Amino acid sequence: MKYTVDGSLCSGHGRCYMIAPEVYESDDDGFNAHLDEPAEVPAGRAAAARAGAHGCPERAITLHA
Amino acid sequence: MTATQPHSTRDHFHDFDLDSQEFNEDFVEVIDDLVQHCPVARSNVGDGYYVVNRQEDVRTVGQSWETFSSAEGFQPNRPEGMAFMYPEESDPPYHNRWRSALNGYFSPRAVRSYEGSVREHANDLIDQFIERGQCDFVADFAATLPGRVFFSSYMGVPIEDLPPLIKAIDDALFGPLEGRAQGWGTALGYINAYLERRLKEEPRGDFVDAVLKGVELDSGEPCPWEHKVSVVTDLLAGGLGTTTYLLAGMAYHLATHPEDRARLAADPALHDKAIEEFVRVYAPVVALGRIVRQDVEVGGHTFRKGDWVMLNYAAACRDPRVYDNPKEVDIDRDLPVNAAFGFGPHRCIGSHLARLEGKVVMRELLRRMPDFSLEPGAEITYTTGLTRAMNNLPLMFRPGRRDSAS
Numbered sequence: 019m020k021y022t023v024d025g026s027l028c029s030g031h032g033r034c035y036m037i038a039p040e041v042y043e044s045d046d047d048g049f050n051a052h053l054d055e056p057a058e059v060p061a062g063r064a065a066a067a068r069a070g071a072h073g074c075p076e077r078a079i080t081l082h083a
Numbered sequence: 084m085t086a087t088q089p090h091s092t093r094d095h096f097h098d099f100d101l102d103s104q105e106f107n108e109d110f111v112e113v114i115d116d117l118v119q120h121c122p123v124a125r126s127n128v129g130d131g132y133y134v135v136n137r138q139e140d141v142r143t144v145g146q147s148w149e150t151f152s153s154a155e156g157f158q159p160n161r162p163e164g165m166a167f168m169y170p171e172e173s174d175p176p177y178h179n180r181w182r183s184a185l186n187g188y189f190s191p192r193a194v195r196s197y198e199g200s201v202r203e204h205a206n207d208l209i210d211q212f213i214e215r216g217q218c219d220f221v222a223d224f225a226a227t228l229p230g231r232v233f234f235s236s237y238m239g240v241p242i243e244d245l246p247p248l249i250k251a252i253d254d255a256l257f258g259p260l261e262g263r264a265q266g267w268g269t270a271l272g273y274i275n276a277y278l279e280r281r282l283k284e285e286p287r288g289d290f291v292d293a294v295l296k297g298v299e300l301d302s303g304e305p306c307p308w309e310h311k312v313s314v315v316t317d318l319l320a321g322g323l324g325t326t327t328y329l330l331a332g333m334a335y336h337l338a339t340h341p342e343d344r345a346r347l348a349a350d351p352a353l354h355d356k357a358i359e360e361f362v363r364v365y366a367p368v369v370a371l372g373r374i375v376r377q378d379v380e381v382g383g384h385t386f387r388k389g390d391w392v393m394l395n396y397a398a399a400c401r402d403p404r405v406y407d408n409p410k411e412v413d414i415d416r417d418l419p420v421n422a423a424f425g426f427g428p429h430r431c432i433g434s435h436l437a438r439l440e441g442k443v444v445m446r447e448l449l450r451r452m453p454d455f456s457l458e459p460g461a462e463i464t465y466t467t468g469l470t471r472a473m474n475n476l477p478l479m480f481r482p483g484r485r486d487s488a489s
Contacts (some may be wrong), residue, residue, distance in 0.1 A: 029428050035433065075424070075426050
């Protein structure tokens with residue numbers, strides 16, 4: 019499973035890496051560290067990835083194969 | 084339409100007024116009516132404004148910053164000569180430069196490092212009334228803690244400077260109208276002098292240094308000094324009274340729902356969800372505004388260039404399209420996204436700090452005054468405008484011992 023964060027929507031609120039720190043990480047300015055490029059969800063972390071995506075107020079995170 | 088408004092003498096759909104007494108008194112009923120039956124309400128106050136109530140529409144407006152701009156401020160009918168507050172009253176890209184510079188100090192990780200300091204301030208305040216067995220939780224605790232955390236923990240202001248400073252902010256936010264300008268003047272004067280002093284000192288690598296470093300204007304010039312003072316003011320205006328209301332709302336709920344209190348006392352794993360629910364139910368920012376830059380349709384209404392639109396966060400938090408039984412306070416509710424903090428680039432920068440303060444205070448209240456209840460006959464009053472405030476919360480409890488020796 020992969021995730022993609024829409025860089026035009028991510029506003030650095032920090033919900034994704036607060037809810038699922040094992041999947042998402044922040045850059046130095048608080049935004050998701052992987053904007054606009056598919057990034058890998060670690061094996062066995064699909065549920066956490068979904069919870070983090072669900073917690074994004076901007077709906078900036080898409081999960082995909 | 085009239086059938087949906089049994090609670091109030093005012094027609095809040097066509098003649099809304101954030102500052103009206105009817106809205107203040109029938110607050111919950113009115114926002115429930117608005118979010119259920121009125122996607123876009125109209126106000127005739129001053130030059131008039133619209134109010135967007137459904138969560139989906141509040142998100143759309145909040146995200147569409149090019150169409151719904153913050154550059155002319157967050158309120159319609161703005162008092163003449165009122166200085167703008169940055170970054171709140173600006174648009175990207177300038178806005179985002181400030182957020183990037185400051186975000187790191189308010190991130191979940193950064194905020195965790197303040198936990199011990201928040202706990203010390205909380206216990207110091209509880210010490211001052213714990214032996215008495217009663218307090219006004221607003222005046223004696225909730226109105227003071229967020230200011231202490233901000234000035235002392237974040238800004239490094241010496242603790243002895245705090246009482247007059249917090250009093251000035253309190254006057255500015257909640258005091259009699261005629262004293263508010265003076266309250267702001269005092270607070271701004273202090274902040275200005277404190278920043279000037281810090282400019283001459285060695286950098287501490289803290290939040291104040293980030294403010295002093297500043298960011299570039301869209302022209303590429305360094306931002307002026309006034310903007311730096313304004314950034315601190317903005318954080319104060321957005322972070323103190325709002326957290327006060329969250330803490331007061333939480334204490335009110337716990338005082339009046341002993342079954343929830345018993346569960347929370349027994350199981351700290353329930354705290355995170357409960358805090359999130361208190362933020363939803365006691366959403367402190369009722370509504371903030373944007374000015375429309377081009378004709379656009381939202382919520383079935385066509386807004387025209389130059390219109391003012393208020394985003395009703397308090398109503399969006401009670402949207403039945405998003406939440407089951409939104410009128411119920413349910414401490415087990417799964418609430419991944421909290422509309423109380425807003426949407427888009429201007430979403431609350433202090434959300435993680437607010438949650439932390441809520442969590443620490445809940446824990447300390449449950450530990451030190453586990454049986455607190457509302458004083459019999461207490462009449463709680465509120466003040467409502469852009470924000471909602473609880474004016475008083477008289478609590479009683481079995482007297483306890485002070486934590487500290489002093």
